[in-house]
Amino acid sequence: MKSRDAVIRLKRFEVEEKRRKVADIETMIADFNNMAADLDRQIAIEQERAGISDVNHYAYPTFAKAAIQRRNNLAASTADLEARLASARAELDEANEDLKKSELLEERDAERLRLEQVAELETAHRAAS
Template structure:
Protein backbone atom coordinates (compact mmCIF):
# COMPACT_ATOMS: atom_id res chain seq x y z
CA UNK A 1 0.00 0.00 0.00
CA UNK A 2 2.84 2.35 0.87
CA UNK A 3 4.44 1.70 -2.51
CA UNK A 4 1.28 2.61 -4.39
CA UNK A 5 0.91 5.85 -2.45
CA UNK A 6 4.54 6.71 -3.15
CA UNK A 7 4.04 5.93 -6.81
CA UNK A 8 0.99 8.20 -6.96
CA UNK A 9 2.90 10.99 -5.20
CA UNK A 10 5.75 10.56 -7.65
CA UNK A 11 3.41 10.84 -10.63
CA UNK A 12 1.73 13.91 -9.11
CA UNK A 13 5.17 15.44 -8.76
CA UNK A 14 5.90 14.69 -12.43
CA UNK A 15 2.62 16.28 -13.49
CA UNK A 16 3.36 19.36 -11.37
CA UNK A 17 6.87 19.64 -12.81
CA UNK A 18 5.57 19.44 -16.37
CA UNK A 19 2.93 22.06 -15.57
CA UNK A 20 5.62 24.35 -14.15
CA UNK A 21 7.70 23.88 -17.29
CA UNK A 22 4.68 24.73 -19.43
CA UNK A 23 3.98 27.85 -17.35
CA UNK A 24 7.60 28.96 -17.74
CA UNK A 25 7.41 28.51 -21.51
CA UNK A 26 4.17 30.48 -21.67
CA UNK A 27 5.77 33.25 -19.62
CA UNK A 28 8.75 33.31 -22.00
CA UNK A 29 6.34 33.54 -24.93
CA UNK A 30 4.60 36.53 -23.35
CA UNK A 31 7.96 38.22 -22.76
CA UNK A 32 9.04 37.70 -26.38
CA UNK A 33 5.73 39.05 -27.65
CA UNK A 34 6.14 42.11 -25.43
CA UNK A 35 9.65 42.61 -26.84
CA UNK A 36 8.26 42.31 -30.34
CA UNK A 37 5.68 45.01 -29.64
CA UNK A 38 8.37 47.27 -28.13
CA UNK A 39 10.63 46.82 -31.15
CA UNK A 40 7.74 47.49 -33.52
CA UNK A 41 7.00 50.71 -31.66
CA UNK A 42 10.68 51.69 -31.85
CA UNK A 43 10.73 51.09 -35.61
CA UNK A 44 7.60 53.19 -36.11
CA UNK A 45 9.07 55.95 -33.99
CA UNK A 46 12.35 55.91 -35.94
CA UNK A 47 10.51 55.89 -39.26
CA UNK A 48 8.48 58.93 -38.24
CA UNK A 49 11.61 60.77 -37.12
CA UNK A 50 13.40 60.04 -40.39
CA UNK A 51 10.32 60.44 -42.56
CA UNK A 52 11.30 57.30 -44.49
CA UNK A 53 9.51 53.98 -44.40
CA UNK A 54 11.15 52.26 -47.37
CA UNK A 55 13.58 49.68 -46.01
CA UNK A 56 15.58 49.71 -49.26
CA UNK A 57 16.16 53.48 -49.09
CA UNK A 58 19.86 54.28 -48.60
CA UNK A 59 19.11 56.81 -45.87
CA UNK A 60 16.94 54.47 -43.87
CA UNK A 61 18.32 54.62 -40.34
CA UNK A 62 20.67 51.83 -39.38
CA UNK A 63 18.92 51.65 -36.04
CA UNK A 64 15.63 50.73 -37.68
CA UNK A 65 17.32 48.09 -39.82
CA UNK A 66 18.90 46.47 -36.77
CA UNK A 67 15.61 46.59 -34.91
CA UNK A 68 13.88 44.84 -37.80
CA UNK A 69 16.55 42.11 -37.70
CA UNK A 70 16.11 41.76 -33.93
CA UNK A 71 12.35 41.58 -34.42
CA UNK A 72 12.79 38.78 -36.93
CA UNK A 73 14.97 36.92 -34.42
CA UNK A 74 12.28 37.38 -31.79
CA UNK A 75 9.62 36.06 -34.18
CA UNK A 76 11.78 33.01 -34.83
CA UNK A 77 12.13 32.52 -31.08
CA UNK A 78 8.36 32.86 -30.66
CA UNK A 79 7.78 30.14 -33.25
CA UNK A 80 10.27 27.89 -31.46
CA UNK A 81 8.64 28.50 -28.09
CA UNK A 82 5.21 27.81 -29.61
CA UNK A 83 6.47 24.40 -30.72
CA UNK A 84 7.95 23.77 -27.27
CA UNK A 85 4.65 24.77 -25.65
CA UNK A 86 2.72 22.32 -27.80
CA UNK A 87 5.16 19.55 -26.88
CA UNK A 88 4.96 20.52 -23.19
CA UNK A 89 1.15 20.45 -23.31
CA UNK A 90 1.30 16.94 -24.73
CA UNK A 91 3.74 15.91 -21.98
CA UNK A 92 1.42 17.32 -19.32
CA UNK A 93 -1.54 15.48 -20.82
CA UNK A 94 0.39 12.19 -20.96
CA UNK A 95 1.66 12.57 -17.40
CA UNK A 96 -1.84 13.40 -16.19
CA UNK A 97 -3.28 10.32 -17.94
CA UNK A 98 -0.59 8.17 -16.34
CA UNK A 99 -1.35 9.65 -12.90
CA UNK A 100 -5.07 9.02 -13.38
CA UNK A 101 -4.39 5.35 -14.13
CA UNK A 102 -2.62 4.92 -10.80
CA UNK A 103 -5.26 6.90 -8.92
CA UNK A 104 -8.08 4.83 -10.42
CA UNK A 105 -6.29 1.58 -9.55
CA UNK A 106 -5.79 2.79 -5.98
CA UNK A 107 -9.43 3.95 -5.70
CA UNK A 108 -10.63 0.57 -6.95
CA UNK A 109 -8.41 -1.23 -4.45
CA UNK A 110 -9.71 0.91 -1.59
CA UNK A 111 -13.31 0.34 -2.70
CA UNK A 112 -12.80 -3.43 -2.82
CA UNK A 113 -11.15 -3.31 0.61
CA UNK A 114 -14.08 -1.32 2.08
CA UNK A 115 -16.57 -3.78 0.58
CA UNK A 116 -14.66 -6.69 2.07
CA UNK A 117 -14.53 -5.02 5.48
CA UNK A 118 -18.25 -4.28 5.31
CA UNK A 119 -18.97 -7.87 4.24
CA UNK A 120 -16.96 -9.26 7.16
CA UNK A 121 -18.66 -6.87 9.60
CA UNK A 122 -22.07 -7.83 8.24
CA UNK A 123 -21.24 -11.52 8.64
CA UNK A 124 -20.22 -10.89 12.27
CA UNK A 125 -23.43 -8.93 12.92
CA UNK A 126 -25.45 -11.70 11.30
CA UNK A 127 -23.78 -14.28 13.55
CA UNK A 128 -24.53 -12.16 16.62
CA UNK A 129 -28.16 -11.77 15.51
CA UNK A 130 -28.49 -15.53 14.91
CA UNK A 131 -26.99 -16.22 18.34
CA UNK A 132 -29.43 -13.82 19.99
CA UNK A 133 -32.31 -15.35 18.06
CA UNK A 134 -31.32 -18.90 19.17
CA UNK A 135 -31.19 -17.84 22.83
CA UNK A 136 -34.72 -16.55 22.74
Template sequence: MKKENLTRLARFKLNEKRRQVEQLELMMAEFDRMCSDLDAQIASEEKKSGITDQNHFAYPMFAKAARTRRDNLGNSVNDLRVQINAAKIALEEAEAEFEHAEKLQQRDMMREDGEFQKAVG
Protein backbone atom coordinates in the same frame (compact mmCIF):
# COMPACT_ATOMS: atom_id res chain seq x y z
CA MET B 1 1.22 2.36 0.34
CA LYS B 2 2.76 1.64 -3.05
CA LYS B 3 -0.27 3.04 -4.89
CA GLU B 4 -0.12 6.22 -2.78
CA ASN B 5 3.45 6.77 -3.93
CA LEU B 6 2.39 6.18 -7.52
CA THR B 7 -0.37 8.77 -7.12
CA ARG B 8 2.02 11.28 -5.54
CA LEU B 9 4.52 10.79 -8.34
CA ALA B 10 1.80 11.21 -10.97
CA ARG B 11 0.54 14.37 -9.22
CA PHE B 12 4.10 15.75 -9.12
CA LYS B 13 4.56 15.06 -12.85
CA LEU B 14 1.20 16.66 -13.61
CA ASN B 15 2.05 19.81 -11.66
CA GLU B 16 5.44 19.98 -13.35
CA LYS B 17 3.88 19.73 -16.82
CA ARG B 18 1.35 22.44 -15.94
CA ARG B 19 4.17 24.68 -14.75
CA GLN B 20 6.10 24.09 -17.98
CA VAL B 21 3.11 24.99 -20.16
CA GLU B 22 2.46 28.15 -18.12
CA GLN B 23 6.11 29.15 -18.28
CA LEU B 24 6.26 28.68 -22.05
CA GLU B 25 3.05 30.67 -22.51
CA LEU B 26 4.44 33.49 -20.36
CA MET B 27 7.65 33.53 -22.38
CA MET B 28 5.70 33.65 -25.63
CA ALA B 29 3.56 36.54 -24.36
CA GLU B 30 6.67 38.41 -23.23
CA PHE B 31 8.36 37.90 -26.60
CA ASP B 32 5.21 39.11 -28.38
CA ARG B 33 5.21 42.21 -26.19
CA MET B 34 8.88 42.82 -26.93
CA CYS B 35 8.18 42.49 -30.67
CA SER B 36 5.45 45.12 -30.38
CA ASP B 37 7.79 47.45 -28.50
CA LEU B 38 10.46 46.99 -31.17
CA ASP B 39 7.90 47.69 -33.91
CA ALA B 40 7.07 50.97 -32.20
CA GLN B 41 10.77 51.87 -31.87
CA ILE B 42 11.40 51.03 -35.52
CA ALA B 43 8.48 53.20 -36.63
CA SER B 44 9.73 56.05 -34.44
CA GLU B 45 13.25 55.85 -35.87
CA GLU B 46 11.95 55.70 -39.43
CA LYS B 47 9.71 58.69 -38.76
CA LYS B 48 12.59 60.69 -37.28
CA SER B 49 14.88 59.95 -40.21
CA GLY B 50 12.18 60.11 -42.85
CA ILE B 51 13.61 56.93 -44.41
CA THR B 52 11.62 53.71 -44.50
CA ASP B 53 13.60 51.89 -47.19
CA GLN B 54 15.82 49.38 -45.40
CA ASN B 55 18.21 49.29 -48.37
CA HIS B 56 18.78 53.06 -48.34
CA PHE B 57 22.36 53.92 -47.35
CA ALA B 58 21.15 56.34 -44.65
CA TYR B 59 18.60 53.96 -43.06
CA PRO B 60 19.02 54.27 -39.26
CA MET B 61 21.33 51.65 -37.78
CA PHE B 62 19.18 51.44 -34.67
CA ALA B 63 16.13 50.61 -36.78
CA LYS B 64 18.11 47.99 -38.69
CA ALA B 65 19.33 46.39 -35.44
CA ALA B 66 15.82 46.55 -33.95
CA ARG B 67 14.39 44.85 -37.05
CA THR B 68 16.94 42.04 -36.72
CA ARG B 69 16.15 41.62 -33.04
CA ARG B 70 12.39 41.67 -33.73
CA ASP B 71 12.79 39.04 -36.45
CA ASN B 72 14.83 36.85 -34.10
CA LEU B 73 12.17 37.21 -31.40
CA GLY B 74 9.50 36.30 -33.96
CA ASN B 75 11.43 33.13 -34.79
CA SER B 76 11.68 32.36 -31.09
CA VAL B 77 7.91 32.82 -30.72
CA ASN B 78 7.36 30.31 -33.53
CA ASP B 79 9.71 27.86 -31.81
CA LEU B 80 7.86 28.38 -28.54
CA ARG B 81 4.55 27.56 -30.24
CA VAL B 82 5.98 24.18 -31.22
CA GLN B 83 7.27 23.63 -27.68
CA ILE B 84 3.92 24.64 -26.18
CA ASN B 85 2.08 22.16 -28.39
CA ALA B 86 4.47 19.40 -27.30
CA ALA B 87 4.14 20.45 -23.66
CA LYS B 88 0.34 20.42 -23.88
CA ILE B 89 0.43 16.88 -25.27
CA ALA B 90 2.73 15.85 -22.41
CA LEU B 91 0.34 17.56 -19.98
CA GLU B 92 -2.61 15.58 -21.34
CA GLU B 93 -0.61 12.38 -20.92
CA ALA B 94 0.32 13.34 -17.35
CA GLU B 95 -3.36 14.07 -16.59
CA ALA B 96 -4.35 10.65 -17.90
CA GLU B 97 -1.57 8.99 -15.89
CA PHE B 98 -2.68 10.81 -12.75
CA GLU B 99 -6.32 9.81 -13.24
CA HIS B 100 -5.26 6.21 -13.75
CA ALA B 101 -3.12 6.26 -10.60
CA GLU B 102 -6.00 7.73 -8.59
CA LYS B 103 -8.38 5.04 -9.86
CA LEU B 104 -5.91 2.32 -8.91
CA GLN B 105 -5.52 3.80 -5.45
CA GLN B 106 -9.30 4.05 -4.99
CA ARG B 107 -9.77 0.48 -6.18
CA ASP B 108 -7.16 -0.76 -3.72
CA MET B 109 -8.73 1.22 -0.89
CA MET B 110 -12.14 -0.28 -1.70
CA ARG B 111 -10.62 -3.77 -1.70
CA GLU B 112 -8.95 -3.14 1.63
CA ASP B 113 -12.23 -1.83 3.07
CA GLY B 114 -14.04 -4.88 1.72
CA GLU B 115 -11.48 -7.25 3.22
CA PHE B 116 -11.65 -5.35 6.51
CA GLN B 117 -15.47 -5.64 6.52
CA LYS B 118 -15.18 -9.39 5.90
CA ALA B 119 -12.64 -9.79 8.70
CA VAL B 120 -14.73 -7.75 11.15
CA GLY B 121 -18.10 -9.15 10.09
Protein backbone atom coordinates in the same frame (compact mmCIF):
# COMPACT_ATOMS: atom_id res chain seq x y z
CA MET C 1 -1.10 0.25 -0.71
CA LYS C 2 1.87 2.29 0.45
CA SER C 3 3.73 1.75 -2.82
CA ARG C 4 0.66 2.91 -4.75
CA ASP C 5 0.51 6.04 -2.56
CA ALA C 6 4.13 6.74 -3.45
CA VAL C 7 3.36 6.25 -7.14
CA ILE C 8 0.44 8.66 -6.93
CA ARG C 9 2.56 11.26 -5.13
CA LEU C 10 5.23 10.89 -7.80
CA LYS C 11 2.68 11.26 -10.59
CA ARG C 12 1.22 14.37 -8.94
CA PHE C 13 4.72 15.82 -8.70
CA GLU C 14 5.30 15.05 -12.39
CA VAL C 15 2.02 16.73 -13.33
CA GLU C 16 2.95 19.85 -11.34
CA GLU C 17 6.41 19.96 -12.93
CA LYS C 18 4.92 19.70 -16.41
CA ARG C 19 2.30 22.33 -15.54
CA ARG C 20 5.11 24.69 -14.41
CA LYS C 21 7.01 24.01 -17.62
CA VAL C 22 3.95 24.90 -19.70
CA ALA C 23 3.42 28.09 -17.68
CA ASP C 24 7.08 29.05 -18.05
CA ILE C 25 6.98 28.62 -21.82
CA GLU C 26 3.72 30.59 -22.05
CA THR C 27 5.32 33.39 -20.03
CA MET C 28 8.37 33.43 -22.28
CA ILE C 29 6.17 33.62 -25.38
CA ALA C 30 4.20 36.52 -23.90
CA ASP C 31 7.44 38.31 -22.97
CA PHE C 32 8.86 37.82 -26.46
CA ASN C 33 5.64 39.09 -28.03
CA ASN C 34 5.74 42.18 -25.80
CA MET C 35 9.39 42.83 -26.70
CA ALA C 36 8.58 42.44 -30.41
CA ALA C 37 5.68 44.89 -30.10
CA ASP C 38 7.98 47.35 -28.34
CA LEU C 39 10.53 46.98 -31.15
CA ASP C 40 7.76 47.60 -33.70
CA ARG C 41 6.95 50.87 -31.94
CA GLN C 42 10.63 51.85 -31.83
CA ILE C 43 11.02 51.06 -35.54
CA ALA C 44 7.98 53.16 -36.41
CA ILE C 45 9.26 56.07 -34.32
CA GLU C 46 12.71 55.87 -35.94
CA GLN C 47 11.22 55.70 -39.44
CA GLU C 48 9.01 58.68 -38.71
CA ARG C 49 11.94 60.62 -37.26
CA ALA C 50 14.12 59.87 -40.31
CA GLY C 51 11.26 60.27 -42.79
CA ILE C 52 12.32 57.02 -44.51
CA SER C 53 10.36 53.79 -44.37
CA ASP C 54 12.07 51.92 -47.23
CA VAL C 55 14.49 49.45 -45.65
CA ASN C 56 16.53 49.35 -48.88
CA HIS C 57 17.01 53.12 -48.96
CA TYR C 58 20.67 54.07 -48.51
CA ALA C 59 19.85 56.46 -45.65
CA TYR C 60 17.55 54.09 -43.76
CA PRO C 61 18.36 54.38 -40.04
CA THR C 62 20.83 51.81 -38.73
CA PHE C 63 18.98 51.63 -35.42
CA ALA C 64 15.78 50.64 -37.26
CA LYS C 65 17.64 47.94 -39.22
CA ALA C 66 19.06 46.52 -36.00
CA ALA C 67 15.64 46.65 -34.33
CA ILE C 68 14.09 44.83 -37.29
CA GLN C 69 16.73 42.10 -36.98
CA ARG C 70 16.07 41.76 -33.23
CA ARG C 71 12.31 41.62 -33.87
CA ASN C 72 12.83 38.91 -36.50
CA ASN C 73 15.02 36.95 -34.08
CA LEU C 74 12.30 37.23 -31.43
CA ALA C 75 9.72 36.00 -33.95
CA ALA C 76 11.90 32.97 -34.75
CA SER C 77 12.40 32.27 -31.05
CA THR C 78 8.67 32.58 -30.47
CA ALA C 79 7.98 30.06 -33.22
CA ASP C 80 10.42 27.63 -31.59
CA LEU C 81 8.77 28.18 -28.22
CA GLU C 82 5.33 27.56 -29.75
CA ALA C 83 6.56 24.14 -30.90
CA ARG C 84 8.00 23.43 -27.45
CA LEU C 85 4.74 24.56 -25.88
CA ALA C 86 2.72 22.13 -27.99
CA SER C 87 5.05 19.32 -26.93
CA ALA C 88 4.94 20.37 -23.26
CA ARG C 89 1.13 20.48 -23.33
CA ALA C 90 1.03 16.98 -24.83
CA GLU C 91 3.36 15.75 -22.06
CA LEU C 92 1.15 17.43 -19.45
CA ASP C 93 -1.96 15.78 -20.88
CA GLU C 94 -0.24 12.40 -20.82
CA ALA C 95 0.93 12.90 -17.23
CA ASN C 96 -2.62 13.90 -16.20
CA GLU C 97 -3.99 10.73 -17.79
CA ASP C 98 -1.42 8.58 -15.96
CA LEU C 99 -2.32 10.28 -12.69
CA LYS C 100 -6.05 9.71 -13.26
CA LYS C 101 -5.44 6.02 -13.97
CA SER C 102 -3.41 5.63 -10.79
CA GLU C 103 -6.02 7.46 -8.73
CA LEU C 104 -8.80 5.30 -10.18
CA LEU C 105 -6.84 2.15 -9.31
CA GLU C 106 -6.34 3.48 -5.78
CA GLU C 107 -10.06 4.22 -5.44
CA ARG C 108 -10.94 0.75 -6.74
CA ASP C 109 -8.55 -0.92 -4.30
CA ALA C 110 -9.86 1.18 -1.40
CA GLU C 111 -13.44 0.27 -2.27
CA ARG C 112 -12.53 -3.43 -2.53
CA LEU C 113 -10.79 -3.27 0.86
CA ARG C 114 -13.79 -1.52 2.38
CA LEU C 115 -16.14 -4.21 1.01
CA GLU C 116 -13.88 -6.96 2.35
CA GLN C 117 -13.92 -5.34 5.80
CA VAL C 118 -17.71 -5.04 5.72
CA ALA C 119 -17.98 -8.71 4.72
CA GLU C 120 -15.63 -9.72 7.55
CA LEU C 121 -17.69 -7.73 10.05
CA GLU C 122 -20.89 -9.33 8.82
CA THR C 123 -19.30 -12.78 9.06
CA ALA C 124 -18.04 -12.05 12.58
CA HIS C 125 -21.46 -10.67 13.55
CA ARG C 126 -23.20 -13.81 12.27
CA ALA C 127 -20.74 -16.04 14.04
CA ALA C 128 -21.32 -14.14 17.30
CA SER C 129 -25.11 -14.45 16.99
